Amino acid sequence: MKISTQTGDAPPELEKTRAGAAGRRILTPHSPILKDVRVELDAKLGLASLSVQELLALNVGTVVKLDARLNDLVELRLNNSAVARGEIVAIDDNFGIRIVEIGEIK
Amino acid sequence: MTYHARDWLPYGVMYREPVRRGVEAAVSDWARRWFASGRIGVSNLLVCSTDVRGELEGGAWRVTRQGIALDIPRRSLQSLVEKGLATSESGEQPTETDRQLLTEFERRLIDDLSVTLAAQLSLPHETAASAWGRDPFGGKGGLVVRLSDGNGPDLAALAIPFEILLPFCRASLGPSDSPKGDLEGLLHALASIPVMIEATLGHFDLGLSELQELAVGDVLLMNRPLGDAFDLTIAGGQRVLGRAEMQSANGSLAFVLQA
Numbered sequence: 553m554k555i556s557t558q559t560g561d562a563p564p565e566l567e568k569t570r571a572g573a574a575g576r577r578i579l580t581p582h583s584p585i586l587k588d589v590r591v592e593l594d595a596k597l598g599l600a601s602l603s604v605q606e607l608l609a610l611n612v613g614t615v616v617k618l619d620a621r622l623n624d625l626v627e628l629r630l631n632n633s634a635v636a637r638g639e640i641v642a643i644d645d646n647f648g649i650r651i652v653e654i655g656e657i658k
Numbered sequence: 659m660t661y662h663a664r665d666w667l668p669y670g671v672m673y674r675e676p677v678r679r680g681v682e683a684a685v686s687d688w689a690r691r692w693f694a695s696g697r698i699g700v701s702n703l704l705v706c707s708t709d710v711r712g713e714l715e716g717g718a719w720r721v722t723r724q725g726i727a728l729d730i731p732r733r734s735l736q737s738l739v740e741k742g743l744a745t746s747e748s749g750e751q752p753t754e755t756d757r758q759l760l761t762e763f764e765r766r767l768i769d770d771l772s773v774t775l776a777a778q779l780s781l782p783h784e785t786a787a788s789a790w791g792r793d794p795f796g797g798k799g800g801l802v803v804r805l806s807d808g809n810g811p812d813l814a815a816l817a818i819p820f821e822i823l824l825p826f827c828r829a830s831l832g833p834s835d836s837p838k839g840d841l842e843g844l845l846h847a848l849a850s851i852p853v854m855i856e857a858t859l860g861h862f863d864l865g866l867s868e869l870q871e872l873a874v875g876d877v878l879l880m881n882r883p884l885g886d887a888f889d890l891t892i893a894g895g896q897r898v899l900g901r902a903e904m905q906s907a908n909g910s911l912a913f914v915l916q917a
Contacts, residue, residue, distance in 0.1 A: 587867035594895070595880065597857035597888070597904070598911055605849040607899075612915050616902075618857055620911045626859060628878075632894070636872065640859070647859065647880040654874060 593635070595649055596627045625652055676830050677779075677823070678703055681803055684778035685816075688771045693738070698813065701806035709793040710817050713802050718790040719817055720765070722772035724781060727794035727817040734813040735764055771816070779826045781818075795819045855899060856891045857913055887916045 579586065598620030602610075610616075625637035626649055638649035682700045689698035706713065710727075719727035730738065739760060769788070776783055794800070794817045801823055803816040841848060860880040882888070887901035890913065902913035 587865060587870070589866045590863060591866060591869060593862040593864065593869075593878070595859040595862070597859050597913075600855045600857070600913075601852050602855060603849060604845075604851050604853060607853050607855075608845075610900075610915055614915045615905060615907060615912050616855070616915070617907050617910045617912045622906050622909055622911055624911065628862070630869070635869070638878070641877060642884055643877065643879055645883050647882045647884060647886075648877045649859075649862075649880065650877045651872060651874050654872060 591630055594629045596629055598624070677801070677827060680779045680826070681775065684775040685771070685803070685805060687778070688774045692767060692770070697807045698805055700803055701812055702804040704802040704804070705799070706795060706802055707799045708795070709797045710795045710800065710802060711793050713815050713817070714792070715815070718792060719794045720768050721789050721791050721794045722769055723784045723786065723788050724772045724776045725786060725794070725819055725822045726772040726775055726781075727791070728768040728771060728814055729817070730764060730768070730814040735760060737813060738767065739763060775818070779823070780829070781822055781826060853892055856895055857902065858889045858891060858895070860888065
């Protein structure tokens with residue numbers, strides 16, 4: 553939920569708090585409490601665009617090309633925004649992503 | 659609120675076949691059994707959107723157990739008796755016995771027409787006890803059928819509430835019950851619409867502090883064994899289309915659909 557500091561832009565229950573605290577923010581981006589918030593990063597391999605007709609014709613074993621090359625980096629997306637890119641690595645018997653680029657969270 | 663196609667029908671549907679045909683067949687069958695001349699038939703069909711008091715000529719509608727009502731004015735009843743009993747007007751004052759016979763005749767006449775109509779139009783056989791009332795439609799409207807022998811004013815009026823007649827109309831005139839969510843009929847229009855398929859290798863669950871400290875060179879371990887199939891999603895990741903394995907195809911990354 554977006555909470556604005558502009559007068560009249562906050563839900564009524566926040567207006568009381570604001571009046572008593574003279575506009576002082578409760579949280580900042582550096583607040584420790586935010587550090588424990590859990591988020592999920594999605595590792596996206598790529599996209600493929602198919603028409604509905606092609607989609608309905610898909611069978612087990614069908615090979616569909618993605619818009620990514622073999623050595624392209626995998627995108628890590630947070631809430632559908634790219635925040636980093638990395639390469640696929642194998643660690644023991646599992647997949648892993650080694651971070652190569654880090655971007656701004658949009 | 660969602661309104662389904664079968665929840666409503668326009669009032670005009672009452673004027674159309676097979677409603678008219680069904681009513682006419684029932685009236686014809688009833689008249690043939692009761693009246694030697696058999697000339698009584700439907701002179702008019704009228705849809706009333708609210709109540710039916712304006713159509714009443716007698717003292718009250720007789721509402722049958724099928725919920726259908728008939729209004730037979732006194733003058734018409736005498737005429738119907740003459741037709742039914744093949745008697746002629748004698749000019750004598752009716753006795754109490756005559757009146758009782760007349761009332762019984764009227765009751766049987768009405769009940770039989772109601773049963774005949776219910777059978778013809780597949781209406782519910784019994785909805786409530788028979789009664790007399792000023793508005794058998796309960797203010798909700800219905801179909802008024804005027805009966806005539808072709809000589810002079812109409813003999814009687816028949817009132818069939820919408821709520822009784824609608825199941826028949828829906829079954830014979832309403833839209834079919836197409837299964838919801840079936841896009842079969844729209845395929846020709848949908849065929850070329852592009853759908854984006856996303857190949858997602860997996861997910862990482864981490865805290866904002868870990869995200870903040872993420873640096874180039876760090877490795878995020880995925881809880882997914884090598885060679886395990888990954889998810890294919892559509893609708894912005896909201897729907898999983900299926901599972902697939904990675905493959906190379908002429909230097910590009912590709913997926914192979916799994917069962």
